[in-house]
Amino acid sequence: MAKKIRLSARVLSENDRAAADLARQFDKARVFVPNLMSSPGAGKTTLLEETARRLGKELRLAAIEGDLATDRDAERLRRAGIPTHQINTGGGCHLSAVQVAEALTRFNLEDLDILFIENVGNLVCPAEFDLGEHARVVLASTPEGDDKPIKYPIMFHAADCVVLNKIDMEQAAGFSREAFRGFVRELKPDVPILELSCRTGDGMDRWIDWLRQRREAVSRGEDRRCV
Amino acid sequence: MHEVALAEAVWRQVDAAMAGQKGRVSAIQIVVGAFSGADPESLEFALRLAAEDSAWPKADIRIRREPLAVRCKACGREFEPEHLSFRCPACGETDAEICRGKSLLLESLEVTEDGEEDPA
Numbered sequence: 001m002a003k004k005i006r007l008s009a010r011v012l013s014e015n016d017r018a019a020a021d022l023a024r025q026f027d028k029a030r031v032f033v034p035n036l037m038s039s040p041g042a043g044k045t046t047l048l049e050e051t052a053r054r055l056g057k058e059l060r061l062a063a064i065e066g067d068l069a070t071d072r073d074a075e076r077l078r079r080a081g082i083p084t085h086q087i088n089t090g091g092g093c094h095l096s097a098v099q100v101a102e103a104l105t106r107f108n109l110e111d112l113d114i115l116f117i118e119n120v121g122n123l124v125c126p127a128e129f130d131l132g133e134h135a136r137v138v139l140a141s142t143p144e145g146d147d148k149p150i151k152y153p154i155m156f157h158a159a160d161c162v163v164l165n166k167i168d169m170e171q172a173a174g175f176s177r178e179a180f181r182g183f184v185r186e187l188k189p190d191v192p193i194l195e196l197s198c199r200t201g202d203g204m205d206r207w208i209d210w211l212r213q214r215r216e217a218v219s220r221g222e223d224r225r226c227v
Numbered sequence: 228m229h230e231v232a233l234a235e236a237v238w239r240q241v242d243a244a245m246a247g248q249k250g251r252v253s254a255i256q257i258v259v260g261a262f263s264g265a266d267p268e269s270l271e272f273a274l275r276l277a278a279e280d281s282a283w284p285k286a287d288i289r290i291r292r293e294p295l296a297v298r299c300k301a302c303g304r305e306f307e308p309e310h311l312s313f314r315c316p317a318c319g320e321t322d323a324e325i326c327r328g329k330s331l332l333l334e335s336l337e338v339t340e341d342g343e344e345d346p347a
Contacts, residue, residue, distance in 0.1 A: 012233070
């Protein structure tokens with residue numbers, strides 16, 4: 001007789017445990033951790049460069065940078081004044097909590113206000129891997145088309161903040177902001193949608209305000225992952 | 228293709244569950260929700276590939292799909308969204324919570340005592 005063993009175990013339980021441990025560390029150090037996710041080329045690194053230009057003197061910023069290969073993006077962030085640790089996933093399409101935990105040994109969390117995690121450019125896989133972050137920021141850009149939210153509903157449904165970049169290219173790309181907002185609202189009615197252009201600086205103030213507000217709440221111990 | 232990482236995690240969990248147990252794993256049952264982010268066919272493929280390097284290369288892999296179901300926060304209606312739009316067919320609101328479809332579970336193992344034939 002074959003015997004059945006019931007487990008009902010989450011396949012991602014290893015990652016979940018590592019993520020819970022990260023969340024406790026982030027809460028304890030009161031460092032705000034946003035996890036930036038987008039398709040390749042949407043402008044994650046550029047957004048962080050421009051953020052450093054505006055916030056670098058006021059807040060202590062650092063970044064963990066995930067890429068399949070090369071440390072080109074980490075170099076860009078270091079040049080912008082953000083201490084950055086590069087994780088090369090060697091073909092892996094997402095960052096895992098274990099990889100982030102290893103990267104954390106390079107930072108003293110007590111000395112930071114915001115630690116950005118720039119995930120691997122991919123709108124599917126990173127959605128499933130909790131990294132202990134306080135907020136999931138999903139970045140889209142106008143040349144990608146206004147229907148990205150309904151094509152990648154899991155990612156957009158998981159978002160705590162949606163950033164739309166490259167609004168200066170809206171006309172050339174034939175992009176409708178109205179349609180984009182509608183698609184996001186179909187999935188998540190209350191999520192903030194911040195429309196901006198890293199190139200022209202248009203709309204950057206709202207992003208900086210959002211970061212400041214969330215960071216302040218975390219530093220006061222009001223915005224915690226672990227209750 | 229994060230399904231490869233998922234498949235490896237599944238086999239590690241199977242090994243952990245079998246530690247100190249007699250018999251061999253003749254089948255594993257996985258539940259894949261429509262909103263889990265994993266593609267059932269890719270996951271099955273990745274599980275078969277990874278099985279070859281596991282202690283249970285002959286185990287049968289069974290995948291149960293779990294459809295997406297959400298509940299409208301405004302009127303309480305439960306529905307299975309079409310085209311993954313969360314707009315409620317009853318009241319038109321889009322604010323809905325997911326009640327089923329996010330699962331990604333190693334549900335059960337089937338263990339056969341040594342010397343026995345596979346049940347299948």
